[in-house]
Amino acid sequence: xxxxxxxxxxxxxxxxxxxxxxxxxxxxxxxxxxxxxxxxxxxxxxxxxxxxxxxxxxxxxxxxxxxxxxxxxxxxxxxxxxxxxxxxxxxxxxxxxxxxxxxxxxxxxxxxxx
Amino acid sequence: xxxxxxxxxxxxxxxxxxxxxxxxxxxxxxxxxxxxxxxxxxxxxxxxxxxxxxxxxxxxxxxxxxxxxxxxxxxxxxxxxxxxxxxxxxxxxxxxxxxxxxxxxxxxxxxxx
Numbered sequence: 001x002x003x004x005x006x007x008x009x010x011x012x013x014x015x016x017x018x019x020x021x022x023x024x025x026x027x028x029x030x031x032x033x034x035x036x037x038x039x040x041x042x043x044x045x046x047x048x049x050x051x052x053x054x055x056x057x058x059x060x061x062x063x064x065x066x067x068x069x070x071x072x073x074x075x076x077x078x079x080x081x082x083x084x085x086x087x088x089x090x091x092x093x094x095x096x097x098x099x100x101x102x103x104x105x106x107x108x109x110x111x112x113x114x
Numbered sequence: 115x116x117x118x119x120x121x122x123x124x125x126x127x128x129x130x131x132x133x134x135x136x137x138x139x140x141x142x143x144x145x146x147x148x149x150x151x152x153x154x155x156x157x158x159x160x161x162x163x164x165x166x167x168x169x170x171x172x173x174x175x176x177x178x179x180x181x182x183x184x185x186x187x188x189x190x191x192x193x194x195x196x197x198x199x200x201x202x203x204x205x206x207x208x209x210x211x212x213x214x215x216x217x218x219x220x221x222x223x224x225x226x227x
Contacts, residue, residue, distance in 0.1 A: 030213070031214070042218060045215070102148065102160055105157040106157060108157050
C-alpha cells in the first residue's frame with residue numbers, strides 16, 4: 001500500500017479566493033488522481049495528475065478552475081481557483097503504487113467556502 | 115444509465131447476520147474491480163480487489179459476474195464495526211491505459227446490536 005498525506009486537512013475560505021491543496025505519497029506511484037466528494041455523494045474524478053506534463057481533466061472540470069501540478073512522482077497540488085460556495089466539498093488525492101493495480105487515498109481536505 | 119450503480123440502502127442488519135451487496139457496471143470492457151469501505155468523514159479505504167476467480171478475506175467474499183456485469187460483496191457474521199458505506203469502484207477505460215476509478219454511489223450498512 002501507499003501512505004498518502006494531504007495539507008491542509010480542512011479550511012474555510014472566502015468567496016473569490018483560491019486554495020492550494022498538497023498531496024504527498026511516501027513511495028513512487030504510477031498515477032496520481034484528484035477526486036471530489038460532495039456531501040452525501042460518491043467520489044467524482046476531477047483529473048489525472050501527470051508527472052511533468054499537463055493534467056488530464058474529466059468532463060466538467062477545467063484547468064483554469066482546478067490547476068494541477070505534479071513536479072515529481074510523489075507530490076501533486078490541486079488549486080481550487082476563484083472559489084464559490086458550490087466548491088465546498090472534500091477533495092481527495094489518490095495514487096497507485098508502482099506494480100500494484102490498486103489505488104489508495106489521502107485523508108482528504110474538507111473545504112468550506114463562505 | 116450510470117456507469118456504476120449500487121443500491122444506496124441503508125441495509126440494517128443484526129449482529130451476526132450475513133449481508134450481500136451488488137454493484138452493476140455498464141461497460142463490458144471494464145477490467146479491474148474493487149470494494150472500498152468509507153467511514154463517516156473519512157477517506158475510502160481499499161477493502162479488497164475483485165478477481166475473476168473471486169476473492170475471500172476472512173468474513174468478506176467478493177465475486178465478479180462478467181456475464182451479468184456485476185460484482186458482489188458478501189459479509190458473514192456481521193460485526194458492529196462493519197457499519198460503514200461500501201463503495202464499489204471500476205476501472206472503465208483500460209484500453210486507453212487510463213487507471214482512474216469510477217465509483218458507485220455507495221451502499222450504507224448499519225449493523226445493530
